[in-house]
Amino acid sequence: MSQLKRTINLGFIPLTDSAPLIVAKENGYFEKWGLDVELLKQNSWATLRDKLHAGLLDAAQMLAPMPIASALGLGTIKTSVITPLVLSLNGNAITLSESLHQEILKANQITSITLPMAAYLLQNVVNLRKQKGAPKLMFANVFPFSCHYYQLLDWLASGQINRDDVDIVVVPPVNMVSHLESGEIDGFCVGGPWNAKAVRSGIGITALTSFDIWQDSPEKVLGLLSSFQQQHPDTVLAICAALQEACQWLETVPNRFEAARLLSKVKYLDASIDVIAPSLLGSCLTHIERSPRSIPSYNQFSANRNGTINQPELVRGEWLIKQMHQAGQLNMEDIPDDFIASVFRPDIYQNMRCLLNENAGIKSKCTGT
Amino acid sequence: MTVVVHEKLKVLLIDEDHAKVQGFKDALCDTRYVIAHHSGKHASLLKTVDKLQPDLIVIDIESPSRDMLESLSTLSHFNPKPIVMFSTEQETEVITQSVQSGVSAYIVGDADPERVTPILDAAVAQFAQFNSLKTELIETKNQLDAKEVIDKAKRLLIKSKGLSEEQAFHSMRKMAMDSGQKMEDVAKTVVSLLDSFHKGARSV
Numbered sequence: 001m002s003q004l005k006r007t008i009n010l011g012f013i014p015l016t017d018s019a020p021l022i023v024a025k026e027n028g029y030f031e032k033w034g035l036d037v038e039l040l041k042q043n044s045w046a047t048l049r050d051k052l053h054a055g056l057l058d059a060a061q062m063l064a065p066m067p068i069a070s071a072l073g074l075g076t077i078k079t080s081v082i083t084p085l086v087l088s089l090n091g092n093a094i095t096l097s098e099s100l101h102q103e104i105l106k107a108n109q110i111t112s113i114t115l116p117m118a119a120y121l122l123q124n125v126v127n128l129r130k131q132k133g134a135p136k137l138m139f140a141n142v143f144p145f146s147c148h149y150y151q152l153l154d155w156l157a158s159g160q161i162n163r164d165d166v167d168i169v170v171v172p173p174v175n176m177v178s179h180l181e182s183g184e185i186d187g188f189c190v191g192g193p194w195n196a197k198a199v200r201s202g203i204g205i206t207a208l209t210s211f212d213i214w215q216d217s218p219e220k221v222l223g224l225l226s227s228f229q230q231q232h233p234d235t236v237l238a239i240c241a242a243l244q245e246a247c248q249w250l251e252t253v254p255n256r257f258e259a260a261r262l263l264s265k266v267k268y269l270d271a272s273i274d275v276i277a278p279s280l281l282g283s284c285l286t287h288i289e290r291s292p293r294s295i296p297s298y299n300q301f302s303a304n305r306n307g308t309i310n311q312p313e314l315v316r317g318e319w320l321i322k323q324m325h326q327a328g329q330l331n332m333e334d335i336p337d338d339f340i341a342s343v344f345r346p347d348i349y350q351n352m353r354c355l356l357n358e359n360a361g362i363k364s365k366c367t368g369t
Numbered sequence: 370m371t372v373v374v375h376e377k378l379k380v381l382l383i384d385e386d387h388a389k390v391q392g393f394k395d396a397l398c399d400t401r402y403v404i405a406h407h408s409g410k411h412a413s414l415l416k417t418v419d420k421l422q423p424d425l426i427v428i429d430i431e432s433p434s435r436d437m438l439e440s441l442s443t444l445s446h447f448n449p450k451p452i453v454m455f456s457t458e459q460e461t462e463v464i465t466q467s468v469q470s471g472v473s474a475y476i477v478g479d480a481d482p483e484r485v486t487p488i489l490d491a492a493v494a495q496f497a498q499f500n501s502l503k504t505e506l507i508e509t510k511n512q513l514d515a516k517e518v519i520d521k522a523k524r525l526l527i528k529s530k531g532l533s534e535e536q537a538f539h540s541m542r543k544m545a546m547d548s549g550q551k552m553e554d555v556a557k558t559v560v561s562l563l564d565s566f567h568k569g570a571r572s573v
Binding site for chain 2: 043044045046047050075142143144169170171172173174175179184185
């Protein structure tokens with residue numbers, strides 16, 4: 001057994017789906033696995049990534065496409081980052097400003113938008129703006145290598161909205177709501193609690209959730225350097241085991257509300273339960289004058305109807321690569337054979353499951369852990 | 370490096386801490402750099418970059434706006450700018466080595482004029498060098514692509530018209546001269562014509 005590295009710096013961005021990290025810390029799961037973890041709140045994905053690459057963070061919550069981008073050297077110096085654990089599925093939503101909401105109603109001569117909103121309703125708005133020589137619609141997402149960006153592209157494409165007829169920019173999640181309010185952007189795709197926050201403030205309508213676009217795709221993953229895993233394999237298993245237990249704890253609705261309370265603390269999301277709890281409880285706030293929608297899978301941490309979700313399956317990674325390709329971020333010819341198996345690591349996940357079984361006194365077919 | 374002293378360079382400083390901003394302004398007041406400030410919180414950074422067209426961007430590594438900056442080259446059609454990141458924490462210095470080449474130099478600690486100016490100078494110079502390397506690389510790649518398409522056209526002419534390699538080359542050069550086009554463009558036309566001709570012939 002390799003020496004356990006007890007003190008761990010774990011980076012996260014304050015979002016509703018950082019729940020597994022916060023629960024693992026607050027419920028003492030890290031401690032139980034012999035770790036002294038410090039959760040370090042980060043302000044931007046780029047800096048979180050650079051700190052992980054430089055070894056200032058031992059591991060971090062990452063957007064699912066980020067380890068792939070790092071390993072391919074997209075937008076950064078090529079660095080071998082791996083993911084042994086999927087932390088969550090779904091969790092994002094697209095919210096439009098109140099003024100775009102009104103523009104859509106007028107352009108389509110309707111009195112109410114049916115939710116989830118079909119993107120073709122934007123066609124008339126785009127065309128009218130073109131005729132008048134008005135500025136293009138501007139949508140924001142959180143990072144070039146994010147599911148948010150690909151979901152936005154997919155949704156627009158589903159309504160035959162030409163990519164060149166809209167502007168797409170990046171705005172940090174914490175600034176999304178203020179940018180929507182000031183009219184600098186017309187809509188955004190972001191994770192919780194920012195959609196609920198915009199709706200509660202009466203400045204937008206949540207048109208649809210990412211679950212309405214893609215069902216059950218990995219959203220956040222645990223990322224760490226391949227070299228760190230080679231040096232400290234048992235530490236990595238311990239981190240994964242603690243996070244897996246946190247994900248399982250997050251499975252039930254009563255625990256979800258308790259999680260919302262933990263997340264609302266100043267050192268974590270520093271936001272009110274009012275905007276954190278809904279998505280965790282499967283509720284999508286839609287508009288200040290409308291009822292919420294029921295989206296049971298809004299935030300998934302451990303299981304869905306097909307079983308457990310935390311294994312970083314290679315097909316999921318390949319699927320993400322396809323999305324990156326469709327967004328014009330990579331050439332398929334540049335991807336080496338077996339590349340995804342060097343980033344998505346179900347083998348490490350399986351070793352962690354064995355450890356969990358052993359610990360629970362369950363005999364399994366595991367060998368050599 | 371030759372520095373044109375008379376030319377003022379516009380620096381966009383992105384930071385939420387006003388004390389730090391003043392420090393930078395003071396440090397750079399007698400240099401070739403002029404500072405414009407952006408707080409990142411409300412006004413749109415993209416609009417500011419577009420309007421100001423800064424020669425250099427300086428940003429606190431802990432600013433949430435870093436992701437926006439990161440997207441400039443990836444999502445938008447903005448021209449890349451040299452970027453200098455600064456940090457007040459010594460330990461963050463190790464990030465310098467892992468940050469994308471051509472993007473960053475690094476300042477740690479307070480804005481000391483003696484230290485800041487050379488760092489900005491180096492970032493501008495390094496970026497210019499990086500950009501010229503990039504242009505060179507693209508040109509080389511284009512030249513290789515051109516050679517490839519000319520070779521392919523030659524092969525097709527040899528195969529379908531029974532020409533020798535020299536005859537094929539000369540006939541393309543004559544076409545280029547007669548029509549005032551580049552060899553590469555003629556070769557592209559030849560390839561697309563002969564390719565579709567062959568495909569058509571096969572499907573009959």
